[in-house]
Amino acid sequence: MSALTPGSKPVFQRSGAWPRVVLFIAVIVCVLVPVFAIVLADRCAREAVTAHERAVANDSVASVDRILDGVRLRHADELTALVGRPCATVFRTLAEIGTRLRYLRAVGLVKDGRVMCSSALGAIDVPLDAYTREPEPGSMIVTLLRQTPFQHGIPVLSVFRATTRGAGVLYLIEGDYVADALARSTRDSTGTATLSIAGSGRLDQHGKFMPEAGAGPAGGSAITSHRWPFTVYVAASAHYASQVQRHDRLIGITIALLADGLVIAAYLLAMAPRRLLLKAVRQALRRNEFHVVYQPIVDVQTRRMVGVEALLRWQHPKWGAISPALFIPQVESSAVLPKVTEFVLRTTVSELAALTPSAPLRIAVNIAPKDLERARFVSVVEDAIRALPPGFTLVLEVTERILLEQNARTTAIFQALRSKGAKFAIDDFGTHHSNLDMLSRFPFDYVKIDRQFVAQLNGGGAGLIEGIAAVAHHYDLKIIAEGVETEAQHRALHAVGIQYAQGYLYQRPQRVEKLKRDVVRV
Numbered sequence: 001m002s003a004l005t006p007g008s009k010p011v012f013q014r015s016g017a018w019p020r021v022v023l024f025i026a027v028i029v030c031v032l033v034p035v036f037a038i039v040l041a042d043r044c045a046r047e048a049v050t051a052h053e054r055a056v057a058n059d060s061v062a063s064v065d066r067i068l069d070g071v072r073l074r075h076a077d078e079l080t081a082l083v084g085r086p087c088a089t090v091f092r093t094l095a096e097i098g099t100r101l102r103y104l105r106a107v108g109l110v111k112d113g114r115v116m117c118s119s120a121l122g123a124i125d126v127p128l129d130a131y132t133r134e135p136e137p138g139s140m141i142v143t144l145l146r147q148t149p150f151q152h153g154i155p156v157l158s159v160f161r162a163t164t165r166g167a168g169v170l171y172l173i174e175g176d177y178v179a180d181a182l183a184r185s186t187r188d189s190t191g192t193a194t195l196s197i198a199g200s201g202r203l204d205q206h207g208k209f210m211p212e213a214g215a216g217p218a219g220g221s222a223i224t225s226h227r228w229p230f231t232v233y234v235a236a237s238a239h240y241a242s243q244v245q246r247h248d249r250l251i252g253i254t255i256a257l258l259a260d261g262l263v264i265a266a267y268l269l270a271m272a273p274r275r276l277l278l279k280a281v282r283q284a285l286r287r288n289e290f291h292v293v294y295q296p297i298v299d300v301q302t303r304r305m306v307g308v309e310a311l312l313r314w315q316h317p318k319w320g321a322i323s324p325a326l327f328i329p330q331v332e333s334s335a336v337l338p339k340v341t342e343f344v345l346r347t348t349v350s351e352l353a354a355l356t357p358s359a360p361l362r363i364a365v366n367i368a369p370k371d372l373e374r375a376r377f378v379s380v381v382e383d384a385i386r387a388l389p390p391g392f393t394l395v396l397e398v399t400e401r402i403l404l405e406q407n408a409r410t411t412a413i414f415q416a417l418r419s420k421g422a423k424f425a426i427d428d429f430g431t432h433h434s435n436l437d438m439l440s441r442f443p444f445d446y447v448k449i450d451r452q453f454v455a456q457l458n459g460g461g462a463g464l465i466e467g468i469a470a471v472a473h474h475y476d477l478k479i480i481a482e483g484v485e486t487e488a489q490h491r492a493l494h495a496v497g498i499q500y501a502q503g504y505l506y507q508r509p510q511r512v513e514k515l516k517r518d519v520v521r522v
Contacts, residue, residue, distance in 0.1 A: 026263055026264070026266075029260075029263050030260045030263055030264065033256045033259045033260055033263070034253060034256040034257075034260065036256075037252035037253055037255060037256035037259075038249060038252060038253065038256075040252060041245070041248040041249045041251065041252030041253075042245060042248070042249070044248045044252075045241070045244045045245040045247075045248040045249070048244050048248065049236045049240070049241045049244055050221055052236060052240075052244075053191070053220055053221035053234040053235065053236050054221045054223060054234075056185045056186055056191070056193065056234045057185075057193070057221055057222065057223035057232045057233070057234040058223050059184075059185040060181055060182050060185040060186075060193055060195070060223075060232040060234065061223050061224075061225050061230075061232050063181035063182075063184070063185070064178055064181055064195060064225070064228070064230065064232070065225055065227055065228060067102075067103045067157075067173060067177060067178065067181070068142065068157075068159065068173075068227070068228045069227070070101065070102055070103065071101065071104070071159050071171045071173065072140065072159075072161070074100070074101055075097050075100065075101065076161075076169075078093075078097055079094075079097060079107065079109075079169045080163055080169065082094055082109055082117075083109050083110070083111065083163050083164075083167050083168060083169060084109075084111055084167060085109075087109070087116055087117035087122060087123040088123065090109070090117065091117060091119075091122050091123070094107065094109065094117060094118075094119045095119045095120075097119070098119030098120070101171070103173050103174060103177040104119075104171060104172060104173055104174070105120065105151075105156060105172040105173065105174045106118050106119050106120035106121070106172045107119045107169065107170065107171050107172070108124075108169070108170040108171075108172070109169060109170075110128055110160070110166070110167055110168050110169070110170055111166070111167050112166050112167070113127065113128050113129075113134065113166040114126065114127055114128060115127075115128060115130075115131065115170055121150065126149055128160070128166075128170070130148075130149050131143065131145065131148070131158045131160065131170060131172070132158050132160045132170070134160070134162060134166065135160065135162050136162065137162045137163065137164050137165055137168075138162065138163075139161075139162060140159060140160065140161045140162070141159070141160050141162075142157065142158070142159050142197060142228060142229055142230065143157070143158045143159075143160075143197065143199075143200050144156075144157055144158075144175075144195070144197045144200035144201045144202070144203055144209070144230075145157075145158055145200070145201075145209075146201065146209045146211075148172065154174075154175065154176075155175030155203055155207065155209040156172045156173060156174060156175050157172075157173040157174075157175060157178055157203075158170065158171065158172055158173075159171040159173065175203055175207055175209070176207055178195055178203055179203060179204070179205055179206060179207035182194070182195060182203075182204065182205035182232070183205040183206070185205075185234070186205055186234065191220075191234060191235050191236040191237040191240060192204060192205065192220070192233075192234070192235050192237075193205045193232060193233070193234045193235075194210075194232070194233045194234075195230055195231070195232050196212075196230065196231045196232075196233060197229060197230045197231075198212070198229065199212065200212065219235050220233050220234050220235025220236070221233070221234055221235075222234075274330050277326075277327055277330055278330060278331070278334050278336055280316075281327055281330075281331060281336055281340070282336055282339075284314060284316070285336075285339055285340070285343060287317075289314055289315055289316060289317065290312060290313065290314055290315075290340075290343060290347075291313055291315065291347070291511070292310050292311065292312060292313070292344060292347045292348055292351065292512070293310075293311050293313055293509040293510055293511055294308040294309065294310055294311070294348075294352075294509060294510060294511075294512060294515050295308060295309050295311060295502050295507065295508070295509040295510075296308055296502060296506055296507045296515075297309060297362070297364065297480060297500050297501070297502045298500065298501055298502065298506045299499070299500060300481075300490065300493050300494050300498055300499060300500060300501050301494065301499075303506065305506075306361075306362060306500065307361055307362030307363065307364060307393075307395070307500075308352070308361065308362075308363060308364065308515065309364040309365075309366075309397070309502060310344055310347075310348040310363065310364065310365045310366070311324075311366075311509050312324060312328070312340070312343075312344050312366075313509075314327065332368040332370060332399070333370070337368060337370055337371065338371070338374060338376075338377075341367055341368070341371050341377075341380075342380055344365055344366070345365055345380060345381070345384045346384070348363060348365055348384075349363075349384045349387045349388055350387070351512040352388075352392070352512065353387060353388060353389050353392075354512075355512070355515065360389075360390075360391030360392055360393065361391075361392055361393075362392075362393045362395055362423075363388070363392060363393070363394055363395065364395040364396075364397050364425065365394065365395070365396060365397065366397045366399055366427065367396050367397065367398060367399070368398075368399050369398060369399070369410075372398070372410050372413050372414070373409060373410065373413075375409070375413075377413065378413055378416045378417060381394070381396070381417050381420065381422055382420050385420050385421055385422060393421065393423055394421070394422050394423070395422070395423040395424070395425050395445070395446065396417065396422055396423070396424050396425070397424075397425040397426075397427045397446075397448065398424060398425070398426055398427060398442075398444075399427050399428070414442060414443060415443075418443060423445040423446065424442070424443065424444045424445055424446070425444060425445060425446035425447070425448055425480070426438060426439070426442075426444045426446070426447055426448065427448050428448060428450040428482075429447045429448055429449055429450065429468060439471070439472075439475050439477070440475070444475075444477055445477065445478065446477060446478050446479070446480055447468070447471075447472045447477045447478070447479050447480070448479075448480045448481075448482055449465065449468055449479060449480070449481045449482060449498075450482060450483075451482045451483025451503075452483075453465060453468070454481050454482065454483045454484055454489055454493070454503075455483065455485075455489075457488065457489045457492040457493070458486060458488060458489065462492050462495070462496055465481075465492070465493070465496050465498070466496050469496055469497060469498060478499050478500065479498050479499055479500065480498075480499075480500040480501065480502065481493050481498050481500070481501040481502075481503075482501075482502055482503065483502075483503050483504075484501045484502065484503030484504075484505045484506065485503050485504050485505050486505060487505070489503075489505070490505060
C-alpha cells in the first residue's frame with residue numbers, strides 16, 4: 001500500500017475532487033437562486049398585475065351591466081305602450097317615466113324609422129340611423145356614439161329596443177356615467193380603462209371617445225360582458241406595475257439571500273472537517289509530527305531488496321497514529337500538497353543518503369498528478385536527485401486517484417524530470433482511472449499491480465495478473481506487485497514472471513534506523 005493510497009473508498013472521494021465539486025455546486029446554487037428568485041418575482045408581479053387588471057375590469061363590467069340592466073328592466077311595458085302614439089299626447093307621460101330611469105339623458109319613441117318624440121326635447125324628427133341601426137323586432141342593440149344631433153362632443157350610449165319593424169324605444173345613456181364607472185375602478189392603480197363596442201368605438205375613463213379604427217389599447221386585460229355586447233380593457237399604470245415588481249423582487253431577493261445563507265452555512269458545515277484537517281496538516285508540518293517509513297521492494301526470484309518505497313505517516317501528539325486514508329485524499333486536492341510532497345522528498349533523500357548502502361538503491365516516492373502541474377516541481381525533484389548518492393535512482397510513483405491530464409505542461413515536466421534521471425511508475429494499475437491509454441500517453445517505467453489483484457492469487461486466479469503482465473511487457477515496462485502477504489502469492493507471481501514485489505511477506509514498512517541494508521543492483 002503506497003503512502004498516497006487511502007484504501008477502499010468510493011471513487012468520488014478517492015479522486016479528491018469532491019471538495020471542488022461541492023464548492024462548484026454551492027457557487028452555482030448561490031448564483032442561480034437570486035437569478036431564479038428575480039425571474040420568479042417578475043413572473044409573480046406580472047401575474048399580480050394581470051389579476052388586478054382583471055379584477056378592475058370585472059368591476060367595471062358589473063357597473064356598466066347594472067346601468068344597461070336598468071334600461072331593459074324598468075318601465076319597459078309602459079314605454080312600449082307609448083310607441084306609435086302622437087308625441088303631444090304622450091310627452092308628459094314619457095317625460096315622467098324618463099325621470100324615473102337612472103343614468104339617462106333622454107328616452108325617445110321611434111316610428112317609421114324616425115325618432116318622433118323625446119323625453120327631454122318633446123316632438124322631434126330625426127332619422128333612427130343618426131343614433132343606431134335597426135335590429136330585428138323584439139331585440140335590442142347597443143351603440144356607442146361620439147355625439148348626438150342635439151349635443152355635440154358629448155359621447156352617449158344608445159340602446160334601441162325594437163318593438164315592431166321601424167318602431168321601438170330609444171334610450172340615450174350619458175357617457176359620463178359610463179366613464180365614471182370606469183374611473184372608479186381604476187382609481188387605486190391610476191391605470192387606463194376603456195369600454196369598447198364592436199362596430200362603434202371606445203370610451204375611456206376620462207369620457208374621451210375614440211373611433212374603432214384608431215389605435216387599440218396597448219397591453220392590459222380584457223373582460224367581456226356576458227349580458228351585453230361590450231368589452232372593458234384595463235391596463236395598470238407603469239408606476240403601479242413597477243411598485244408591484246419592486247415589492248415582489250424585494251420579497252424574492254430576501255428569500256434568495258436567506259436560501260444562499262443556508263447554502264453557505266451548509267457548505268461551511270460540510271467543509272468544516274476538511275478545513276480543520278488541512279489546518280491540522282499545516283500545523284503538523286510545522287511541529288514535525290510527520291515522518292517517513294520505508295517498505296522494501298524485492299526481486300521476486302532472489303528475494304533480495306532492490307529498492308524501497310517511502311510512505312508518509314502522521315503521529316499526532318493527542319490522537320496518536322493517523323491513517324493516511326484520513327488525510328491524504330484531502331491533501332492531494334488542497335494547496336498544502338506541495339509542502340507535503342516536498343517534505344517526503346526532502347526527508348527520504350536525507351535519511352536514505354545517510355545509509356551509505358553497499359549498492360545503488362531505487363527510492364520510490366509517491367506524487368499526485370497535481371504535483372506534475374507545478375512548474376517549481378521540476379526544481380524540487382532536481383534538488384532531490386542531486387542530493388542522492390551516486391547510483392541511486394528516484395522513482396516517482398504517480399497516484400491515480402485524480403485523473404492525470406495530458407497537456408503541454410505535464411508532458412514538458414515528464415520530459416524534464418526523465419532527462420535528470422528520474423523514473424516514473426503508475427501506481428495501483430487496473431484501478432481508478434488507470435488504463436491502457438495512460439500507458440500509451442505517458443512514458444512510465446514501472447507498473448505497480450494493486451493489492452486487490454494480488455489477493456486473487458490465493459484462489460489460484462492468475463489470469464488477470466498474466467494479462468497485466470502482458471500489457472506491461474508490450475510497453476516494455478517492469479512490474480511491481482503490491483500487497484504480497486503469503487507464500488502462495490509469491491510463488492504465483494514468480495510463476496507468472498513478475499520481476500518485483502513488496503508486502504508484509506517480505507517486510508513491513510519501518511523507520512530508517514531499522515531498514516535492512518542488503519541492497520543489490522537490479
